[in-house]
Structure formats: structure tokens, C-alpha cells
Amino acid sequence: MSLSSGFVSLNPNESSRIAYFSMEIAVAPHMPTYSGGLGVLAGDTLRSAADMGLPLAAVTLAHRKGYFRQHLDKDGVQTEEPQPWKIEEKLTPEKPVVTITLEEREVALRAWRYDLIGVSGHRIPIYFLDTDLQQNDPADRTLTDQLYGGDGDYRLRQEIVLGMGGVRFLDALGYRATVYHMNEGHAALLTLALMEDQMNGAPLSSAKEANAAAVRQHCVFTTHTPVPAGHDRFSLEQANRILGRDRLAFLERNGCIHEGLLNMTYVALSFSRFVNGVAMQHGKVSRSMFPEYNISAITNGVHAATWTSAAFQNIFDRHMPRWRQDNVTLRYAIDIPEEEIESAHAAAKQLLVDAVAQRTGVALRTDVFTIGFARRAATYKRADLLFTDPERLVRCAHEHGGLQILYSGKAHPADEPGKAKIRHVIELAKKLNSDALHIVYLENYEWTLGALLTGGVDVWLNTPKRPYEASGTSGMKAALNGVPSLSILDGWWIEGWIEGVTGWAIEDHEDEAAEANSLYEHLEHVLLPLFYEQPQQWRRIMRSTIALNGSFFNTQRMLEQYVVNAYFPEQRVTEPAAEPEPALAR
Template sequence: MINADPSINIAVPKLPQEIEGLKEISLNLWWTWNARGRNLFKLLNPYLWKETRHNPIAMLKSMSQKELNEASKNELFMREYEYVYKTFTTYMNDKNVYADEPLPIAYFCAEYGLHHSVPIYSGGLGFLAGDILKESSDMGLPMVGIGFMYPQGYVRQVIGTDGWQNGAQEPIEKDVAPIERVLDKDEQHFTIKVPFIDPPIFASVWKINVGRVTLYLLDTDIEKNDPWDRQISSRLYTSDINQRLRQQIVLGIGGYRVLEELGIEYSILHLNEGHPAFALFERVRSFMQDGGLSLDDAVAKVKQTSVFTTHTPLQAATDVYNFEMITAAFKDYWEALGMSKEEFMSFGINPDKQSEGFNMTVFGLNMCDNRNAVSKKHCEVATNIWSHVLPASQENKPAMDYVTNGVHVPTWLGDELSDIIDTSVGESWKLLQDSEACWSFVNEISNKKLWKISQNAKVLMVNYIRDRVRVKYAKEGIDPVVAMAEGVLLDPDVLTIGFARRMAEYKRPDLILTDIERLEKIITNRDRPVQIIFAGKAHPADIAGKKILQHIFKTAQESRFGGRIAFVEDYGENVAKYLLHGVDVWLNNPQIPMEACGTSGMKASLNGTLHLSSLDGWWPEGYNGENGWAFGDEPSNTKEDSEALYDLIEKEIVPLYYDTDNSGVPTQWIEKMKAAMTSVTPAFSARRMMKDYLSKFYIPISMDLQKK
């Protein structure tokens, strides 16, 4: 057994004794969702805080010993430091609310969106996983995460002059990231050998502190491995199908082995999508070898104590491996489990497509009795497309349930709004964030005050976008037309619509460009103009998505729009926050029923940004007629939907926004903002989501285990 506690990060410099707690804070992502934690580092050195892209470790490493010594003598800084450090240590030492056995949960996911200093995420799936870890920490829910390091990080988006998306690698800078090596008993970097793989594959283990939750990351880029094997964990979602299978074996089976060797005991295995599903087989092996169970009993126990969350609304969007690949990888494995080849394969065969291969989603559905979709609408879709796989519903338990996604409110709420909430109801609001009564106070905020907060956020967003263009111009000398397309002419006084999501066909990013002549009239209206900001990445292998992106970028270059269409390059967590807080309307128009849930609209709504969306994903649960706008019927029709979208903008949204009182405040618009904040925030918070997981899955599983 390895001690899970020893770890090391050599990036943080030696600090004066008076402020040595800064190291502890900087190595725990708690500060990312606590405003005074962030502001503490900003107070230390505002310029470096900006230059290091809000990375406290990079900032501390850039500071001289003299500066650090001076900070430890600065009365103002020390007063704030002592308060923040005390707040942090109190939080970390609080007794867990759900500490009774056998509740501990192992959460496996291929990506985690936590902060831009740790680029181990691709999109919505990762940010959901990150929010789950953060909320589990806040609730005192005993959880441990397993994922991948991805030393090569993800591909940065670089848009060429012709609007074509290119890629540039952004490797993780481990020496300036909040990541620590886990050490073994000999003080060496802890490394595991992935079981039943020949030739052997090894993975070193790192950890990230997410408040009171620990996330362990596997990394195959070590000298013990052959060059081909070193690349297994290099980047997310590799397009090489053989490497993708090996990646998922390492994540599932290797991740399970990490927990075993660290001596971390847990009772519930939660899989976020099918990528880590091989952990289920490893759990069967563990119950047989360590628990003395028969194969049938071990499989039954794994099914009883595992949760599988599916996000896809399409069968075609699942990972499927041909039988030859699975045989080559698992022949020794199924023999060790006492299974025949047919038994092993049967868990992953899609009855509708038996010759296709081993389907990871089918495997997860078959091996977990606790299954959930990520919205009510998605549950209907998923139940339908997997009806041939799912068992019959029981009286008190549907074959497929749903837990609608939620967002971690302290992470995504703007600082000014957070401050006004703290002032109005006290910091204890974080304990009541899923309560409608807690958010009813929003109605007491003066319209003038809320409008000022909204406009301040828009100014910050526009300045941020302009500054990015300035930096790019200074480095590359970009064409003025490209600078215009990237937002240098944006105006904070203009009604702003934002579309920021993955550039994929089913999301229809260019729906609003369907009738370009009508759009031009809307945008260039002299008295009531509109501007549109786009952002988002196409998958590196998605040519259709890249063509849509190129179409948007070229449209933004047209002078007839006067710089009022912009595409913000390299969409990520930091850009997202500026847009979520700064735009007036958040546009979402997927083809119904192709959106499993979507969470960006939730993040926008809790900041008073109004959601304009087709009725798919979470929006059928969230829309009440007063808190945003809805359009589109099922199945989606592009022509009809674009006309409905233009009608809403021209006849409702624009008039409402520009209808101001004598002080320049759009009263009716702000009432709609308040309706969005009060209705969406409590119902679509991560707090509500995790309570749903507790009541529907975690607690019932624990109660069943305690009976036995």
C-alpha cells in the first residue's frame, strides 16, 4: 500500500514564514471559486497576476525574494492574507457532512475542466466533471476523482486569415501548474503497472487538490514506457482507434489499480460516459480475488454499486471497437476472470448491431444497474435509442433515470454579483444556493444597480477581447480586416448576442446567418443596433465544423457589418467567463433532440444573461415564459427556426432592450434578468444536481450495502 498523502511540487518558491500558507492555497484550486482567494493573489502583484493569466504558482515563481519579503511586511496584504488563510483552513478542516460508510465515491472521467492553468479538458463533459468535484468538496461529499494528465494538453485554436481553424499544441507546464507528484514509500514518483497488458504499460500518478476532493491523474509519458506507449495519455480523444482503446484501458483498469495501491477504499463507482468503463471489469476482478466472490456474484455486486452517466443522444456517437482489437487486448484478462470469450464480449455487444464490435456505452449500460441521462428530455431520447439494451423498468426504479446537469454557482457567478449577494444575505448563501427563497433577494436589487453591474461586465468583456487583438497584432502584425473580425470594433453600448459552443453541425452555429440580408438590417439599425460575438472550437477531425467556423469568420470580415460580428479565437474557460458575464443574450440553437443537456445557458442565466434557445436539452425544464425566449419544434427545420429567431430578435428582444426609462435603464429587460436569475440558479445549480445524485443513486446504494 502506498501512502496517498506524500506529494511534491517544486514549482512554488521558498516563501517567508509569515506567508508560507500561500503555497498551500496556490496548490489547491479552492481559490478559483473563492473571490477573496483570487483577489489575495491579485493584491500581491496585480501586473503579474494578469501576465501569468491568473496562475498563482506562475506568479509566485516570477516574484523576487525581495518582493515576497516586502509583502510579508505589508500591513494591508497581511490582514487580507490572514483572513483568507483562516477561511481556507477552516473550510478544509470542516467535518464531512456525508462521512458515514459505505458512501465514498470513485468518480472516473476522461477530462476535467477545473481552471485554464490545467488544460486537461475539451468542453462541456469536462466542465461538468470539474463542477461535480467542486460541489462535492463544498458539500463534504467523500469523493475521489480519476482522470488523465494529458502532458501535451489540448490543441489551441488558431484562426488563419482565411478563417480556417488551425491547431497549436499547448502542453501542460507542470512546473507552473497546481499539480503535485504523488510519492511512494521511497519518496519516488509513484508509478503503477497497468494489469494484464503485454508488453507492460506504466503510468506515473499526479494529483490535483480540488478543495477537499483529490483528483488523481495518470501519465504514461515516462521513460519506463516504449515511445508508442508514452503517447497513450498525451492528448484527449485521439483519433487513432488503436491508441484510443489503449487509452481507455489505462484510464479504466489503470485508474482502478491506482486507487487499490493507494489504499483508497470506496463503495460506489461512478462513470461519467463510457471512456473509463473498463474499470467495471477491474472491479469484478477485485471482488473475485480480494472478496472471494464467484464471477456471477462479483458481476451482480458491480452492477448494484456502479453508476453510469450517458451524455450522448445518438448511438453513432459511442466508442465501438472491433472484436479483433478487444481479443488482442483482453484474452488473458477474461481467462483470469474465468470467463469465456463469448461471455466477455456479450457485455458490450449492441443487440441491434451485433457484428459491429464492442460498444463502450452498451457495456456501461449492461454493467450498471444505476443509469442516468443528463436532462429530462435526454432521458426520453436515451431510453428510446437504448430500449433494446435496457432492462424493463421496475416498480420503484426506471431502467434509465435522469439527473439534469447543474453548474457550480461560486465558480461561474460574476464577482460583482457575488459581492452584492454577500452584502445582501451574507456568505452563508452558498449553503442555500439551491433554495428559491435564497435567490428571491435578487428582486430587491435596484434596477439601476443590476443594470450597472451588467454594463460593467460588458465593458470588461469588450476590453478583454480588444486587448487580445492588440496582443496578437503586436506579436504577429495581423491584417486590419482580421482584427475587425476578431472584435476590435465591438461597442459596449450595443445589444450583444453571444454564441459560444463547440462548432458542430448539430449545434447550428451559423443558423443566425441563414438570411444574411435580413441579419444585416438587424445589425446595422442606426437607432437600435445589434452585435454578435461567436466563439468555439471545431473538433480537429471535424471538417464540416471547420467549414461552419470559416463561414462565420469570413462573414465577420465583411465591411457591411461594421465590425458588429466578431469571432473570439481560442475559446476556453477564461474567455467563457467574460462572455457569460458580458453579453446580453446567450444564443443556443441545436437541432432538436440532439442536445443532451448543455450547461452554458445555465451559467449565463445565473448572471442575468438571458437565454435564447430552441427547446432542447435542459431548456424545456428551465423555460417558464418569463426568463428568456424559446423557439423551434421537433424535428428542427432550419428555415422555420431561422425565421422564428429573427422574429424574436426584431419584435421582442431589440425593443425590450432599448426601451429605457428617463435614467437610461431598461426596466422590463431587467425584470426579465431577475426572472432568469431567480428561476434558473437554484434549479440548475450543482448543489441541486448532487442532491439528486445522492437521493436517486448514492444513498440508496449505500443503504442496500449496509443491509448486507
């Protein structure tokens, strides 16, 4: 495999191999193995790894009951139900059965395999760990059932299964990785399994700094959130009881206890040679949160072929035949005739309008300006900022030719403030809907609906409270479809924003009312007049959004940065290719 950025060839049969660990991975629309952005990013990363021929295998949990299916009643009250799926019909069983120790008892686990196939035919195996084995205690058989379910004990047990069980399972397969990539802190305990391998049966109490350094040399960690609740923490009582006294004592000696809690982010930080945030701004925020660690930044991306609508794929195939193999080629979208851009977007918008009618019975119009806002319903994302001055929003719709606003997003079952945000939006929608203004909240936000929204709306709205947006990727998906963003300057948008070229920035203020005013002024004085009165200029913005943001904010570019900066920094072609470092001693 030869990467366009000038790296040495990496062959999957060489000893330079990557093991990618993630609690959730969005593999396919019909498999509920993800909750949102983290899982979608993981899936897109692996799809690009397959396209690029990287020597990589991934590890996650089976999640037999999925995340949850969201139902919203007429008042916006969210209820949840499991999403059970038959993994036996989707995945292939692997033979090895390995054991890990939880609360001084052995728990057996196996795995199911799914192969992601890239454009070149290269396969990336994904191993779904599963504890539903007859020899296990009934409670242990359910450990891999629910994504982000249960209490703190359940979560810690799951993270032991993922991190420590995942390493044990790869060992049983004979998969010798030289790089272990932790996608968020849920997988941090893989470092503990590597340390136990390094000690070769000797007690952890006898571990030296040289042993820790040997583990560190093989580990890469990506942190994804500046929100404190996003960093998993467990009480010392839980850790002592579930992990065991010796393991906890070792972690405590190595700086993994913070504010009296076992902090998985500190576990990953302490045993990684490369750490990164997921956008330039997030790298800065992470360095301020963890000043004692060297934290870099690699901005997220999306898998271009997955999130480009069928109509735009056809256009790209005609004008840039190798865009799937080389996403940078999307830069040449700047030469696509504007009429073709308009036609492709019209087709995607019609699909969205049809889907809304089928799901809700609401008949929207394709000639009316449509705003999309869809993401996890967390309070810091401020779904209701657009309704700060409802009368002004209504007036804006009536004076400028009409406005349609589409919302979607799930709140975590335990997130009552997030659920309240959904109720608030739906309550306002009932009051404000009129002939000129239509507001629709679409339930059960997932892969298929997300693709319809990012492909079919006219502008993508994002209103997080700075600096809590680590990156965000939905606006990147929209960009591939010629949909510009209107967003607070946070996360990836600081890098993607060119005013009036790829979208528009909502001014950042301490006062939410001032931010809402900036949002309204953009709608009233820029976006709606452009859309309704200067369609040619609007088409140019759509085209430049694809060429500038679609060509950069993709997982192919992102993975190339991981390869050269994190995975194999010693294998640049500017220096003689070194012999691959041997796998961790076992």
C-alpha cells in the same frame, strides 16, 4: 456533512465513499486538462462536492500535451497546436506505481494529485494518471499525453488506463469506494477491473451472474450524448488484440457487443445499477436509444461561484451572504434592486468589450445589444442558423439600434464539417459587418473567455438541431449573470424556459428556414424593442433569470440528486440509516 435536502450525514471517514471517473476534468484555467462541456461539468461537479463535503475522490488522465490551442486565420481556417504544461509544477506526485496489461504486456502507471478545496475547507483529491515512466515502452509513455488524440488503438488504450488503471491505483492507495461513477463511457472499463477483483484471480470465463450483480451494485453511469459518434466503439479485432481474448469474451457474454463492435456505452449500461441522462429530454432520448435499460435523468448544472462574474458576486454577497454554501438562496435575487442588476451587468459587459478589443482590435460598444454564441463547433449546433437570411439580419440591426454578435468555439481536429462551419461564419461576418452590425469570431474558446462571454453578453443564443443537445451548460452560466437565453427547446432549456421571464424559445420546425424565421421574429419584435425601448422590463427579466434558473441549474442541486437517487439511495432520513454496504470484495 448535512445536506439541505434532508439526507443522513455522510462523513468522509466512513466507508461510504465515491470514486468519480472522467476522461477530462476542468480543474483550473491554467491547466489544459479538458476539451469542453464534459470536462467543465466534471470540474464543476467536483467543486460542488468539495463545497458539500462529499466523501469523494476523482480519477482522470494527466494529458501532458493538453487538448489543443486553436488558431484561426483571416479566412477562418483552423489549425491546432499542442498545449504542453508542466504537471510537476501544478500537481503533487503520489508514491504508488501500478501495472495494467495491454496487448499482453505490462504498462506501469503512477498518478499526480490535485486537491480541490470547498467553501468549508473540505478537500476533494483528483488523481491524474500518467504512463510517462522510464520502465515503459516509448509508445506506452505517451498514452496519457493527448486528450482525444491519436487513432482508435490509442483511444482504447487510454480507456483501459483510465478505467482499469484507475481502479488499480485507488486500490494501491487503500481508497475503498462503495460507488464508482462513470462520467460518460470513456471510463466503462473500470467495471472490468472490478469484475477481475470480484473473481479474485479466477478466470473471467468462470464468472457467474452473481459476480456481475456484485459489480453492478457499486456502479453508476451518466451518459451525455444522443449523437451516435459520441458513443465510443471499437472493432472486435482491436478489442481482442489490446484487451485480450478472455476479457473480450466476457464482455461479449454480457451484452457489450453491439452491431459487431465493442460499445463502451453498453459496457457501462450492462454493469451499472443506476443510469441517467443529463436532462429530462435527454433521459427520454436515451431510453429510446437503449430501450432494454432503465435510464433516469438528472439535469446538469454549473458551479455557481465559479461562473458568476465578480460584479454579481459582490451583489450576491451583500444580499444573500450564504449563496455559495446554499445555491438555492439565489432564489432571493428576485428582491435585489433592478439598478444593482443593471450596474453589475454593465461592469461585466465592459470587461468583455475590453477583452474583445485586446484580442482582436475590434472596438465594440457597451450600449449596443450583444448576442453570445460559444460552444464546440459541431454541425448539429448550427452556428450559422442566425445567417439563414443575411439581408434580414442586416436590416434588423439597422432598424433597431445596432447589433453585436460574438462567436467562439473549437472544432475537433478531425471534424472537417465542424471546421467548415467556422469558416462559413467568418466568411459571412466579413460580408455583413457594417456600422450597425458587428460580428466577431474569437479564437481559442476556453475557460476564461467562456466566463467573459457568459457574463458580458445581453442574450445567450443556442440553436441545436433537436434532439441532439443532451443538456448544454453555457446558458446556465449566463443565467447566473442575469443573461437570458434565446434557444431551441432542447436539452436543459425545456426545463429552464419561461417565455419572457427567463428568456425565449425558438419554435421547433422540421424546416430550418422556419426555425430561423422564429429566431428573427423574436429579435425584431421582442428582444431588440425590449432592450432599447423598455430597459426596466429588460432588467426585470435579468433578475428573474438569476432567481429562477440560477438557483436551480447548479451542480449543488445536481449533486444532491445524485446522492439521494444514485450514490446512497438507502440513506434517506425517512428510513432508519442502514449500515454502509461493505466495499467490493478484493
